[in-house]
Amino acid sequence: MSKPTVGIFGLTGCAGDQLVILNCEDRLLDLVALVDIRDFLMASSDNQTECALDIALVEGAVLTKKDADALRAIRKRAKLLVALGSCAVWGGIPAMDRGMDRGPMLEEVYGDAGAGYDSQAAQALHEVVTVDLNITGCPIEKEHFISAIASLLNGDAPLYPKYPVCTECRMRENNCLLIERGLPCCGPITVAGCNARCPELRVPCIGCRGPIGDANPASLLAVMEEKGYNREEIVNRLRMFAPQGAPQ
Amino acid sequence: MSVITIDHLARVEGHGGITVELQGDVVTDVRFDIFEGSRLLEPIVKGKHYDKIAPSLSRICSICSAAHTLTSLKATENAFGIRVSPQTELLRELLMRGESIESHALHVFMLAAPDYLNYPSAIAMAADKPAAVLLALRMKKLGNLIQETIGGRAVHPVNAVVGGFGKAPSLDQLIELRSGLLQAQTDSDVVIDFMASLPAADFCRADTTYAALRSPNLDSYYNGDEVMVFAKGSRAIVQADDYRSLTNEKAVPHSHAKHSTFRGSPFMVGSLARLTVNPRRLTGKLAVAMKRLKLVLPADNPMDNNKAQALELVNDVERSLEIIEQLLRDGIKDERSMPVHPRAGSGTAITEAPRGLLIHSYVYDDRGCIVSADVITPTALNAASIEQHMRRAVEQCEDRDEAVISRRLQMIARAYDPCISCSVHLVRKR
């Protein structure tokens, strides 16, 4: 059987998810032996930019027309399109204030030149093309990437937890920051998979993996308000990585 | 008129290209184009609470995410007048070193080296030179282990917070790091061997101005607030609060980034600049290594930045070991981060990210929300210098062969280890 062809792409983002791929130090050589990486601009200067791909892994959000065009072109080439990272899955940090008027913001950063820039509000990949699989996280977890490839090679969709960070946090037997210290932890509505990384370190979760499908942000918001946080501050916090992470 | 274009620069972080215009033999224009989308993170963080600033601005760039995080924290702490504990200072420095090890190992071996040896990628190189790639992966992994242990994650650290750390590493974790670093010490020679074995890259000679953080102690990536600008025959000091004199406003229409010069001349930041400004550590083992690499400071060849990174890789391992020894000597404490009392005011911090000077400067209101944020990244500072060096390279290329020029330009761009996502964040208009 021939090896599946793979392309790894970055739209607008911090390249963190591609870096996570390169950070799979122990598995990297196994990985490149199992798949045929045809297009990976961040790691190679010899890329086939037109060929059909079995798997396209796309990081970053859509922030320019150029991004959108590139994404559509990737979609056309790919049998299976995988969104890598919270930017690609949810919009991520750049989508935090998606409702805001970009004109003045561009001018503030770039001056008069800003007006001419190709720039639009951050969108997740699924808002532009059909996405077959989401691997969330900011950045994604190494293990999730490896298990995704392992499952995809067998033809299966990988399994990721659907429950919130709290569940993992409790499994790790952490002291609850929200209850014991009144800190604004987003664990109850954020999808698990990071093994409660932040609360384990006594740092409240800021929701970098995006919301669980079944989130109840209204109730969390009410609790945080009771603890004395102001509403705007909490809403900001709940939607840091995903525009749909907080009630309006 | 002829034009040489490189549409999409490979093996760098982010999206950029190169355009050279020639009128006969005369180079009329050299452009390092950046077309990475603007995420407008500085305006986005406006009005946001101080505890969200570092995690948001860390996302400017993954490879320098620890540097962005720590610089951001330092700026906020400066604004609020917080002094962190000595243990925190040490741990932060260690985190920066971890990031530097990861970043340099990735860049030197996997992004830059393939150019010298004519491979399209490290993956292709691995087939013939597995040892070099395995060495790179080992070093990278060590750098990541340091970041995971201290920062809680290899990319976008979570453990570093305003006032300190969520949780200090345990004794066992430090001991594990030490044993990894001791192992890496034995790899140091191999790093230098490999670097020394690469064919010379000598196609761009230029007098270069360098800028780096002047370190109060031996050399530090994290401490200090003075920048030294070093040119042949002149030295200038810029204080942190006066950082804008490094970043004069220059709108560049072809790019989402803007260019910086100091007193009218472009300058280079990064490993080479750091060694030039802080040569005190280049003794013993490092001096020997430097000789083997035939590196003379101040250098007039931007490609020497790759050599400087290799030297820093060796130095980072040494320095990390020193830090761990000191932490073990002092006894690692499970301390909490400093209490935070927001107040209105401004704070600026300068550090050395793997690629060079990184500046974060904030103004806060009395609730601890950002009024304005300003981030100056190394690649943005380097942009003018990159163009200048590319111009020299074209001028110094005798046969004007397009393929040769194109290859050299790419090598120069990569030698700067540009981080294009970073560069999109530039000074605000004044």
Add this chain to the structure above:
Amino acid sequence: MKILKLPKEKLDLFASVVQQFGELHAPVEQDGKYVFKRLTRWSDARLEYDRTILPPKKYFLPPQESIFRYRPGEGFVPVTDGLDQRIILFGVHACDVYAMNILDRVFAGKYRDPYYQARRKNIAIIGIDCLPDKNCFCRSMRADFVDHGFDLFFYDTGDYYQALVGTALGDDMVQATGSVFEPMDAAEIDDYKRRSLNKRRAFQLDVEIRDLPEIFEMEYESELWDELGDKCLSCGSCSMVCPTCYCYDVSDDVELGSRAGDRTRSWDSCLFYDHALVGSGENFRGPRASRIKFRFYHKQRGFVAEYGRPSCVGCGRCSNACPVGIDVVQVIDRLRRVEDVASR
């Protein structure tokens, strides 16, 4: 049952001797809360703790455990790592012992769970009596006292511990310590009774559980469930920290480039959206209200039909661990209140 006494100053001696029977684990402090942990030194043990974040169930049914390893050509190889490790859990409260006795029944029966049973065999339990705090209602749940399920059980009676010897292993531990355990006399029996009475009086919570199953049936449509549904975050915390919640999920993964992989089971919760979701897309407990109702229903009513008593032991952990303050005792009280029924 043998009942002996151990002078308090001999406890250290006992603790050091008992380590020959296995690795010693006990509650230790973690930022003001307690967790069962392997002791590096005996002085870390905190025997006067309120409750641990996770109950001892984590030792018998770990949060995540690999149960098989699949190898093509070989089939499913059971994973036995750690199953025969000998551990001594020192300082388990009565309610937690009771909870283990309940789990014993779930993991026994026609299909014995061999992983659980192996650990149950190899992990010794030394119980310790405690005084209730404001969240304890184990007495209401009849779990403030246990007569089996431990190897030894200590009652703190001031100057000495009364020790109930529950098993042959417990007796071996006593013997191994030499003659420091002494027989009890009549006065000391009175000490015990006094302490027992004091404990009874110390309870601040009281829940009536008789006819609770019937009340649950009658209040099946109470609007209380919708109220709770609006509040609940489905974070699963209550299930994780509950000493008798045993729901688990099973998943298979594969190794890179192979069909080999692990079959892992991990804790699950009936509060998760997909707990009762089936392949056809039907979800039998879709709305959050019906999931939270199920949790109470199953504990306080379903279990009674199955095993003759509620599975709740009144340890108070779930009320403590709920970020939005849903509290079992209040829920039961609400259901029992007369005006509630009238107002509907």
Add this chain to the structure above:
Amino acid sequence: MLLADEVASSHPVLADNPYQPHMARIVRIYKMVDNNHLFTLRFMEDSLAHSFRHTPGQFIMLSVPGAGEMPISISSSPSRPEVLELCVRRVGRVTNALYRLRTNDVVGVRGPYGNGYPISEITGNDLLLAAGGLGMAPLRSLLWYALDHRDKFNNITLMYGAKRPEDMLFREELTALVDRTDINCLLTVDADPGGTWRNHVGLLPGLFDHAKIDPLRTYAAVCGPPVVYKFILQRLLELGFPKNHILMSLERRMKCGIGKCGHCSIGYKYTCLQGPIFTYWDAINLPEMI
């Protein structure tokens, strides 16, 4: 080759591991209906192939290596042992993985689990089998059991409805029963756009008009999607069926099949232990049952 499950059976701790899947070979894959294939399995251990017995209505836990484990009803009758027939609909991760397997590939099987139909109670009575869609899968075991032990039962009636003729499971086999006199086999489709169907057309409950049923001496085994339950139950109750003569087969999420994992509990019963066959009386006493 020594299989892990044989080795494991001698392990002191895990000798009696109820979670141990036994490896079985796929001997035949029959593409009955799109995404509803019939898989025939045989245990690799001969002794197990000979000794495995189940009651109609019981299920097994089927492992597709690397993908997962799931409950599947046994569609074959215990009166025809040595192989297991499973009718599996492709819906998700594990079923998809199963569909990628070919004959001679191996899967894992453990069981049988569940209560099965109360055969001794039904014996001597009439039997009505009513199924819609995939509901035929568990009923088929009972159907062939009854036909193979014809003397144990009085009148046997089968009512089965599918959307279109091509959606009907076991179509050849069942249409062949239509002409038999020892069973009243009533088959219907909601619609027959192709015009090839020679049996009834119309909704499933309409078949009651063609059956002679004595509610007091009949046991009705019903299986299908929720709509089927709704309408059939209504008819049966109208006819005056005693509530404990109506037998339903339920689907729930299951991770263990043996009453541990908690997923399949309904109120205070475990579908995998006290079910999956429940009477209508159970149903009205258990919340959220249907």
